[in-house]
Every structure is written in C-alpha cells, then in structure tokens.
Amino acid sequence: MQATILNGALPGDSFVDAVGAALQAALQAEGWTVTSWTLRDEKVAYCLGCFECWTKTPGVCRIDDTGRAVAASLISSDLAIYLTPITFGGYSSALKKAVDRAICLVSPFFTRIDGEVHHHARYARYPALAGVGVLPAPHAAQEQIFHTLLGRNAINLHAPTHNSVVLYRDQAPAAATLRNVYAFSGRVAA
Amino acid sequence: MTTPQTALLLVGSAKPAGESSSEALGTYLLERLATRGITTETYHVARALRTEARTQELLQAVDRAAIFILAFPLYVDSLPYLAIEALERIAAHRQAQGSPAPAAFLAIANCGFPESHHNDPALAICEQFAAAAGFAWAGGLALGAGGAVNGQPLAKAGGMLHNVVAALDQAAAALVADEPVPAETTALMAHPFIPTRAYMLMGGLGWLLQARQNRVLTRLGARPLT
Numbered sequence: 001m002q003a004t005i006l007n008g009a010l011p012g013d014s015f016v017d018a019v020g021a022a023l024q025a026a027l028q029a030e031g032w033t034v035t036s037w038t039l040r041d042e043k044v045a046y047c048l049g050c051f052e053c054w055t056k057t058p059g060v061c062r063i064d065d066t067g068r069a070v071a072a073s074l075i076s077s078d079l080a081i082y083l084t085p086i087t088f089g090g091y092s093s094a095l096k097k098a099v100d101r102a103i104c105l106v107s108p109f110f111t112r113i114d115g116e117v118h119h120h121a122r123y124a125r126y127p128a129l130a131g132v133g134v135l136p137a138p139h140a141a142q143e144q145i146f147h148t149l150l151g152r153n154a155i156n157l158h159a160p161t162h163n164s165v166v167l168y169r170d171q172a173p174a175a176a177t178l179r180n181v182y183a184f185s186g187r188v189a190a
Numbered sequence: 191m192t193t194p195q196t197a198l199l200l201v202g203s204a205k206p207a208g209e210s211s212s213e214a215l216g217t218y219l220l221e222r223l224a225t226r227g228i229t230t231e232t233y234h235v236a237r238a239l240r241t242e243a244r245t246q247e248l249l250q251a252v253d254r255a256a257i258f259i260l261a262f263p264l265y266v267d268s269l270p271y272l273a274i275e276a277l278e279r280i281a282a283h284r285q286a287q288g289s290p291a292p293a294a295f296l297a298i299a300n301c302g303f304p305e306s307h308h309n310d311p312a313l314a315i316c317e318q319f320a321a322a323a324g325f326a327w328a329g330g331l332a333l334g335a336g337g338a339v340n341g342q343p344l345a346k347a348g349g350m351l352h353n354v355v356a357a358l359d360q361a362a363a364a365l366v367a368d369e370p371v372p373a374e375t376t377a378l379m380a381h382p383f384i385p386t387r388a389y390m391l392m393g394g395l396g397w398l399l400q401a402r403q404n405r406v407l408t409r410l411g412a413r414p415l416t
Contacts, residue, residue, distance in 0.1 A: 010278075046204060046236075046270070046271045046272055047204065047265065047270065047271065048204050048205075049203060049204045049205055049210075049263065049265070049270070051400075054397060054410075055397055055400035055401045055404055055406070055410075056400075056401075056404040056406060057406075058401075058406055058409050058410050058411070058412040058414075059412045059413060059414040059415060060414050060415070068415075071415060072415040072416075075415050075416055076415070076416060087274065087277075087278060087315075088277065088281075088315045088316075088318035088319040088322060089311075089314060089315045089318045090268050090269070090274065090311070090312075090315040091268065091274070092274070092278075093271055093274040093275035093278055096265075096266075096268065096269075096270070096271040096274050097271040099266050100265045100266055100270060100271050102266075103265075103266065104415075105415070107410070107411065108393075108397040108410075109393075109394050109397060110303075110390040110393055110394060116303075116305060116308075117303045117304055117305060117386060117389075117390060118303070122411065122412075122413060123413050123415075123416060124413075141314075141318065142318055145311060145314045145315060145318065148310075148311050148314075149267055149268060149311045149315075152267040152308075152311055153266060153267055156266065156267060
C-alpha cells in the first residue's frame with residue numbers, strides 16, 4: 001500500500017513537521033510505503049490558471065518542476081494525506097500551492113455528482129484522502145471549514161473515501177489519533 | 191477638507207493584468223466606488239508577491255485602505271495559493287500592529303462551475319481572515335459560471351450579466367455607507383444567469399475546440415502520470 005503525505009508546514013513549524021514524521025513512522029510500521037513531501041523545501045511553482053494541462057498537454061502541467069512529481073505521487077497512491085496548519089480554516093499557502101497543481105489529475109469535462117457539477121475523473125482510480133489540520137487551540141468555525149474543505153476536495157479528486165482530523169498544538173498526538181487519520185482507508189487499499 | 195477614503199482591490203488571479211474575470215468583477219466595483227468619491231487602487235497578487243519590496247508596497251496599500259476588496263477565482267474549492275499567501279502576509283502585518291486601522295473587507299469569488307455555492311468554503315475562509323486580521327467583514331459575493339465573464343469589462347457586458355452588475359452596484363452602495371453587503375445582494379450575485387445544462391454543454395465544446403486548436407483532441411483523456 002502506497003501513501004503520500006503532503007506536509008504544508010510553514011518555515012519554523014516544528015510541531016507540524018513532528019506530526020508528519022510520526023504519521024510516516026506509524027504508516028511504515030503497518031507496512032505502508034510512504035512518500036513524504038515537505039512542500040516548503042520543494043521547488044513547486046504556482047498554478048498559472050492556464051488550463052494547458054487540460055487542453056494542450058493533457059494530464060501534465062506545462063511547468064517542469066517538483067509539482068509534476070507531487071501530482072504523480074498523489075495519483076499513484078492508495079492514500080493521500082494533506083497535513084497543514086489550519087490557516088483561516090483552510091490550508092496553508094505551502095500546501096495549497098501543490099494542491100492547485102494537481103488539477104491535471106481530473107478531466108476538464110463536466111459531470112454531475114449527487115446533482116452538483118464537477119469535473120470528470122481522468123484516472124480509473126484515485127487515492128483515499130485524509131486531512132490533518134493543526135490549530136493552536138479549539139476553534140469551532142475554523143474546524144468546520146477545514147472538515148468541509150477536505151470533504152469538497154475529496155469529491156473533486158474522486159477520492160473513494162475521506163477523513164479529516166484536527167490536532168491542537170498543546171497536545172502531542174496519541175498513537176490512536178494518528179491511526180485514526182489513515183485507518184479509514186484500509187478497506188480501500190486492501 | 192476631508193481626505194477621501196481609499197479602496198484597495200487585490201486581484202487574486204495568477205493571470206496577467208487585464209485578463210482575468212476576477213479583475214473584471216473587482217474593477218467594476220472600484221469604478222462604482224470612484225463615482226462616489228472614493229480613491230481607488232489595484233494590486234495583483236502575482237506581482238505583489240514577486241519581491242519583498244513589492245510585498246511591502248502591498249502592505250502599505252492595505253494600511254491606507256478603508257475598504258479592502260479581494261477578487262479571486264476558485265481553485266480546488268478554495269482561494270488560489272497566491273491569494274492565501276497574500277492573506278497570510280497581510281494578517282501577520284496587521285497582527286504585528288496591535289491595533290490596526292479600522293477597515294472593511296469584502297471578498298468576491300468566482301468559480302468555473304455553474305453553481306455559485308462551490309465558493310462557500312473559500313468565502314468562509316475569507317471571513318475568518320477578516321477576523322484574524324482585524325477587518326470588519328463586509329461580506330462575500332459568490333459567482334458561478336465565472337467563465338462567462340471571460341475577463342471582459344462588465345461595463346460593456348451584455349444583458350446576461352445584469353444581475354452581476356446590479357449586485358456590484360448594491361455592494362458599492364453598502365460599502366460607501368459603511369455597512370455590510372445585504373443578503374439580497376449576495377443572493378442576486380449568486381443567482382444563476384445561465385442554465386446548468388447549457389453551461390455544461392458550452393463548457394465541453396469550449397474544451398474540445400481548444401484541444402482541436404492544440405492538436406490534442408484524441409489525447410484529451412490521457413493518463414500520463416501512471
């Protein structure tokens with residue numbers, strides 16, 4: 001089973017980095033092969049909104065940098081984990097830069113999912129999607145936004161299943177909490 | 191003599207200046223504010239974040255503004271990376287000030303899906319930014335089928351966008367009165383101006399035409415990353 005962790009920690013955020021390392025170790029201990037990207041250290045340009053990955057070089061971004069490798073890592077995985085400090089309820093800029101570059105994984109054409117318009121799948125299978133958001137302290141509104149955003153991303157990425165967890169900086173995550181991040185995907189990967 | 195208020199538009203699209211629907215929407219609103227005596231200025235996130243000096247210019251522009259407007263395209267259910275980084279920098283800047291100058295913040299989101307509610311998480315994020323950065327939340331305007339604007343100035347837009355124009359007129363009036371945008375205005379902006387089925391059909395044809403021009407029509411469904 002293959003997992004990809006996109007670590008959206010901003011510079012100096014040792015807590016989120018530690019969560020990422022703990023998640024990787026926990027997954028590996030259970031037999032997963034893990035690719036972890038510390039995005040702030042990677043050369044990932046921002047999405048230009050040109051749509052050439054849909055209409056000129058179908059399925060590949062025109063920008064030849066690590067953003068391509070991150071997208072390939074996502075689509076090759078059974079599980080994708082978005083790890084981020086929660087930023088106004090959403091993802092950090094570091095994580096969002098990579099997520100934006102992954103639109104090449106879907107088709108430009110529209111379809112309906114549960115009555116809503118979304119983009120067609122490009123690939124036959126997609127990873128289960130997990131979100132791990134980190135807050136300084138409980139914040140009901142931002143936590144709700146984070147869970148909603150992760151769920152909406154799961155629909156648009158055609159993830160077969162998804163889960164999201166919020167951690168607080170004053171609590172080192174327990175093993176059971178970490179396992180809760182990815183255990184839901186076991187049925188998918190099996 | 192009273193110094194006129196300043197309104198700042200930050201365009202959250204990565205497209206070149208003058209080409210994005212976000213800029214078209216925000217510029218129309220700025221024009222309406224200008225007719226009411228408001229001084230206006232416009233920044234683009236791609237340019238403003240390119241160097242530290244330009245980012246400082248943006249932060250100073252935010253400090254000058256009594257009305258701060260962010261217009262952006264929806265990228266993957268949220269704001270584009272560039273807009274998020276700009277908001278991170280602005281929030282940190284204002285938090286460091288302790289008691290930043292009072293100002294209103296309005297967000298305008300447009301998405302490529304026909305349903306405007308795809309923008310809801312992004313606008314909820316904007317509202318949280320306003321609270322974190324000490325702005326008065328003036329509201330969020332959500333537009334579906336944003337591709338139909340196609341970067342064209344709204345002042346020249348046809349009747350199809352009359353609801354959009356009317357909503358921005360109302361938003362300008364609210365901002366000048368130092369009031370949040372009324373619920374009727376957000377509803378007017380969000381009202382579909384093109385049937386969903388027609389938009390899906392036109393959108394699909396548009397992609398096919400572009401692919402044909404690029405000679406990749408038979409490769410549109412390629413799966414190159416596996």
